[in-house]
Amino acid sequence: MKNNYSIAERNRIVEENLPWIDRIIRRNTGLMRAAHLDYDDVYQDLAVRLIRCVETYDPEKGSLDQHIMCQLQYEMLNCKSSQRRYGFTAAPYDLRGAVISLDAFREDDSLYSDELAAA
Secondary structure (H helix, E strand, C coil): CCCCCCHHHHHHHHHHCCHHHHHHHHHCHHHHHHCCCCHHHHHHHHHHHHHHHHHCCCHHHCCHHHHHHHHHHHHHHHHCCHHHHHCCCCCCCCCCCCCCCHHHCCCCCHHHHHHHHHC
């Protein structure tokens, strides 16, 4: 059975559990550095996941703290995906280095005009 929190009650629960976001980020600092993730972007993604997590919480399936921790950890792993980092919805999971600066192309290169047309 799904919870029936009012918006005010949901917001109160989310505010009480905001420290979970910092805990998850601290636990995954190495991952953030390796994937070149921005702290503010990750915090925002985790905050949105926290709100959704509280909204969809089912008390019959376990404690709220466990649910929040698992959902935030899962979202942290999603933050490093190529789809999330590059904004490609159909990007393969292992896509790396797909974004190339236009400065990397020479003006006499045939790809230069193609890239400008695509941008």
